[in-house]
Amino acid sequence: METEDDALRHLRLAGVIRLGLGGGRGPNDAYVFDPHRLALPSWAFALGEAGPPALLVTLDRHLDTVVPAHPEAVPDRSAGVRALDEHARYALDVRNYDHLLAAMEAGLVGDALLVARARPRGAFAGETYVDTRGRAHRLVVVPTVDRAAEAWNHPAPGDAVREVLEGAERVLLDVDLDCFTSLSDADPTTVLPWPKGIIREFLLPEGSEPFWDAVLEKTVALTLAREPHHCGGLLASGELFRDVAEVLFRELLRTGLP
Template identity: 25%
Template sequence: MKKRKRVKTKMIEFRNPYHIEPPGALREILSHPANETEVIELAVFQEHRYAFFYWNKWVRKNEGNNPPCLISLDWHQDLCYPCETERKWLDNLDLESDAEVSLFSWAKLNGLNDGHILSAAYLNLIGDIYVHCRQELGQNTWKDEELIDTYGNSHAIKKFKTYEALQDALLNSSETSVFFDIDLDFFSVKNGLSDGSFEFTYLQEEEIRKMLNKDNPLINWIFKRIKGFTIATEPEHCGGLLRSNKFLDLISEIYFSPELFAPKCNWKWKPKY
């Protein structure tokens, strides 16, 4: 039998491999919301897996400290473990190369956007994981889990059905730094794309404002420790592009002045640049 000829894939040559970001992503540099000595970055993108790129980018600046814990608000759990093949890919990934990590986030992380969190934990890009979600996968899936990363570190994986349970866990924890992550589909209650009904219901705006208010004990706690802020818009899981944009606009209105990505944007309670 004739052997197939192997075709060697040529790596994409980037115009500037040191300043590559995932497709369609936007990044804002902001003063720290709670102190005067730091700046942080906020990144917005459609595909939730692109958060992997930013967590890696930000943890590289962490100067050898333990990685921040992850606090994620998401309708879905997004907690699929990397399989053996994916672990091999992750072990061979050059984390110093923005070009390679950006391409990996786009082309090799799971396109269902449910593998980025534990892939990041596997490489110790994030610490312990706290997810407040609505997705019901069975009673046993709400139990705490543990992931041992490629370096032998342990990562706790904690899931919460209620905002109050998340708040109680974090306010009583010893966490000192945080990556804050919001998937805008979190603000849907009945998610028709996930259950096949294609019907959606949503949290009321007043409830969202109360939840995200900077004086809310949990948000105040997060903002004192935040090292990076990621927002996934995922419009198809929000019930449409306009609905997704409405939630993004609401976050922008709650936190920023002028609006997010406008010139001189900063936190409402901080001086403008």
């Protein structure tokens, strides 16, 4: 019978693909899955039970800060990867928008830097989330990488990007594929994947290199959610993944394609 230690040595979570990243910059491992809530056990696996919570830097179309229905029921990270995996699959919302605050409840994530443009109904709107254990978590929200880089390079009064990054010991870099999509003005139910050139402009805008250096020097893992239902379907999301991977892995992380 496989023990928790075995699970920590060999990631065996249904639907989660672990990738080894070598020869580039930033993290050594990436975790790819479809439903974004599977980030919860992936973060637990990447961080282990020791060490302080990580700063989460997440790129998403949606601000996934809806409070879990039962935040007090989220297992602590000390319960192990399996407990958090089970909670993510069977207790978190299938709409995949409450895993971020669940990770704070679990003690995996401390503060969060959220690059996101849309706020789902019910999303927590404050600048500080206090979890059910009494711990405070800063939520720093910017709409684009360009804005995050500007706040890093030339902080204005009230900007907290540099503050949370400099205060972090470890970073989890999280990317939702739907970050690189927009809703059609003609039909709000139609999702429009971005072409590669626009992906590159968003992810690697001019002047963003110092910001990315600060993020990647502390990043211990990359998580990548594909969420095809938010990206135009299976075929469209597959093509989008290919284009995003070219920019994300080759140009940002300077490593090979997965």
